[in-house]
Amino acid sequence: MLRKLVNPNRSFCTSVQSQRPWLFIGLGNPGDKFKGTRHNVGFNMIDAFAESQGIAMDTVFCKAIFGKGIVDSVPVLLAKPQTYMNLSGESSGPLAAYYKLPLNRVVVFHDDMDLPCGVLRLQPRGGHGSHNGMKSVIYHFRGNREFTRLRIGIGKPPGQMDPKAFLLQKFNATAQERINVGLKEGVIALKELVAKGVEESGRRFNTEQKYKHLKVADNDDMRFRQSD
Numbered sequence: 001m002l003r004k005l006v007n008p009n010r011s012f013c014t015s016v017q018s019q020r021p022w023l024f025i026g027l028g029n030p031g032d033k034f035k036g037t038r039h040n041v042g043f044n045m046i047d048a049f050a051e052s053q054g055i056a057m058d059t060v061f062c063k064a065i066f067g068k069g070i071v072d073s074v075p076v077l078l079a080k081p082q083t084y085m086n087l088s089g090e091s092s093g094p095l096a097a098y099y100k101l102p103l104n105r106v107v108v109f110h111d112d113m114d115l116p117c118g119v120l121r122l123q124p125r126g127g128h129g130s131h132n133g134m135k136s137v138i139y140h141f142r143g144n145r146e147f148t149r150l151r152i153g154i155g156k157p158p159g160q161m162d163p164k165a166f167l168l169q170k171f172n173a174t175a176q177e178r179i180n181v182g183l184k185e186g187v188i189a190l191k192e193l194v195a196k197g198v199e200e201s202g203r204r205f206n207t208e209q210k211y212k213h214l215k216v217a218d219n220d221d222m223r224f225r226q227s228d
């Protein structure tokens with residue numbers, strides 16, 4: 001059962017070796033209707049990380065389902081905004097402001113059609129890439145784009161399919177398997193990020209994902225040829 005967090009203890013930010021916490025924000029749409037859809041992989045990444053670290057997502061704060069824990073002696077805050085995707089910043093902005101976090105301690109997880117399904121990328125800064133949730137987040141960060149993103153590839157819609165319809169579809173079995181593998185790899189990368197920072201962890205992770213990208217493409221090409 002979720003409980004409303006009226007006045008969370010801000011001292012959490014400095015309670016462990018005076019370290020600033022990391023704030024991980026997963027983007028998605030609330031409600032059973034959207035569970036398992038491509039647009040909700042940001043939520044899935046939060047859930048996977050929370051489960052792996054034993055962090056309970058059992059409170060509501062700043063319009064988000066919220067949890068907090070300690071990872072390798074570092075405080076970590078987890079949030080899934082419940083504002084619907086296009087208004088994600090209405091939760092993300094107040095969360096970062098409440099904990100007085102510089103944006104280099106914020107990581108936003110979101111779906112990305114420009115990456116193959118199941119391929120992830122850690123990016124220390126950037127634009128919104130026409131992603132409406134990211135547009136809202138940037139707006140509520142007062143236009144500041146200097147925050148890390150974990151981009152989670154969902155692939156492109158086939159043929160002339162409407163991208164909006166594609167985003168709100170659920171994954172087929174093959175795609176879901178790739179996403180599940182990607183989420184596990186994302187958990188490992190995020191643990192390393194907490195311990196070593198974005199730059200060091202991102203270099204290695206992105207290289208691994210780049211070669212994974214080529215492997216996925218090769219496997220798809222092989223299956224296509226075998227089907228001819």
